[in-house]
Amino acid sequence: MASEINNKEVVLEVKNLVMHFSSKKRGRTHRVKAVDDVSFNIYRGETFGLVGESGCGKTTTGRTLIRLYNPTGGEIYFEGKPLHGKMTNELRKYITSNIAMIFQDPIASLNPRMTVQEIIGEGLKIRGVKDPEERRKIVVDMLKKVGLMEEHATRYPHEFSGGQRQRIGIARALVTNPKMIIADEPVSALDVSVQAQVINLLNDLQEEYGLTILFIAHNLSVVKYFSDRIGIMYFGKLVELADCDELFKYPLHPYTKSLLSAIPQPDPNHERRRKRISYNSKIHKYDEGENKPHYFEVRPNHFVYCSDAEYPAYQAEVAEIEASLKGEQA
Numbered sequence: 655m656a657s658e659i660n661n662k663e664v665v666l667e668v669k670n671l672v673m674h675f676s677s678k679k680r681g682r683t684h685r686v687k688a689v690d691d692v693s694f695n696i697y698r699g700e701t702f703g704l705v706g707e708s709g710c711g712k713t714t715t716g717r718t719l720i721r722l723y724n725p726t727g728g729e730i731y732f733e734g735k736p737l738h739g740k741m742t743n744e745l746r747k748y749i750t751s752n753i754a755m756i757f758q759d760p761i762a763s764l765n766p767r768m769t770v771q772e773i774i775g776e777g778l779k780i781r782g783v784k785d786p787e788e789r790r791k792i793v794v795d796m797l798k799k800v801g802l803m804e805e806h807a808t809r810y811p812h813e814f815s816g817g818q819r820q821r822i823g824i825a826r827a828l829v830t831n832p833k834m835i836i837a838d839e840p841v842s843a844l845d846v847s848v849q850a851q852v853i854n855l856l857n858d859l860q861e862e863y864g865l866t867i868l869f870i871a872h873n874l875s876v877v878k879y880f881s882d883r884i885g886i887m888y889f890g891k892l893v894e895l896a897d898c899d900e901l902f903k904y905p906l907h908p909y910t911k912s913l914l915s916a917i918p919q920p921d922p923n924h925e926r927r928r929k930r931i932s933y934n935s936k937i938h939k940y941d942e943g944e945n946k947p948h949y950f951e952v953r954p955n956h957f958v959y960c961s962d963a964e965y966p967a968y969q970a971e972v973a974e975i976e977a978s979l980k981g982e983q984a
């Protein structure tokens with residue numbers, strides 16, 4: 655998917671990424687295709703929402719991008735530099751100083767035996783800040799930025815609420831001054847009121863630092879107000895990718911349509927008429943002969959993963975959409 659959007663600069667390029675695990679079940683080796691031929695670009699300063707149901711491979715995608723896993727196949731480039739090759743100390747350092755991850759589970763990802771100062775300060779040591787007093791000052795600054803206080807620095811993770819722990823995770827990710835953040839469901843474990851606070855915080859930090867964000871969520875409504883573009887994942891595949899507004903107005907892939915149909919509508923009249931659309935991946939018949947899917951740009955910057963045989967139907971749907979758009983404008 656080489657298309658450029660208005661000459662925006664590509665920061666991260668992911669090409670045909672594959673991450674398979676093998677697991678043993680009753681003595682037999684079983685292959686899990688957690689990520690299977692996924693391609694997308696992320697542009698500087700944008701928020702890219704990666705959405706799909708539980709187990710579809712979102713976390714695995716994020717973790718593979720920063721090489722917590724060795725990809726089974728495919729290519730990853732950050733500012734043109736390949737991240738997929740042999741792991742070296744130099745490459746590890748390059749990745750950690752450019753991309754940081756806010757992990758999905760704030761409790762499991764914070765070491766219970768370390769104070770907040772130590773947890774956040776670790777990244778600074780890697781960045782080469784040797785003076786402990788300087789580290790303390792930077793950590794306190796960072797705590798304030800994420801809405802925590804100086805006295806929190808000496809406490810341990812279990813002394814915090816879920817929302818506060820998520821803020822510690824954000825502070826830890828930001829303190830290394832990364833160019834890109836992978837935020838893995840940073841708000842799903844939180845109360846609705848705290849969710850909005852954390853999203854606003856990420857928004858503010860993005861404006862202040864010009865951060866690029868890969869925002870992972872299983873719920874489309876969470877990413878709607880936050881993402882510039884959205885990629886929809888289904889069982890290891892990225893099935894549709896488009897600008898946020900475009901995706902909500904003109905979803906093309908049947909799985910995207912089913913996700914959208916699951917969102918409750920605030921307007922009671924619409925809500926009464928809302929029909930859940932179910933999706934069955936067998937309709938594509940991809941296991942049969944030559945019928946293999948790949949990415950098609952069906953409208954400018956709007957990609958659908960489909961086979962040659964399916965493409966004409968999408969084209970027809972797009973033609974209808976465009977005709978109705980013209981009608982609206984006239």
Ligand SMILES: Nc1ncnc2c1ncn2[C@@H]1O[C@H](COP(=O)(O)OP(=O)(O)OP(=O)(O)O)[C@@H](O)[C@H]1O
Pocket residue numbers: 675676677686687688706707708709710711712713714715758872
């Ligand atoms: N380390 C691993 N070893 C073996 N299988 C794994 C491993 N990590 C993930 N998987 C499997 O890969 C698939 C994708 O998992 P992943 O955690 O990426 O999904 P997810 O989209 O992040 O789900 P959720 O929304 O629940 O967080 C699942 O079937 C999972 O069981």
Ligand SMILES: [Mg+2]
Pocket residue numbers: 712713714758838
């Ligand atoms: Mg996950």
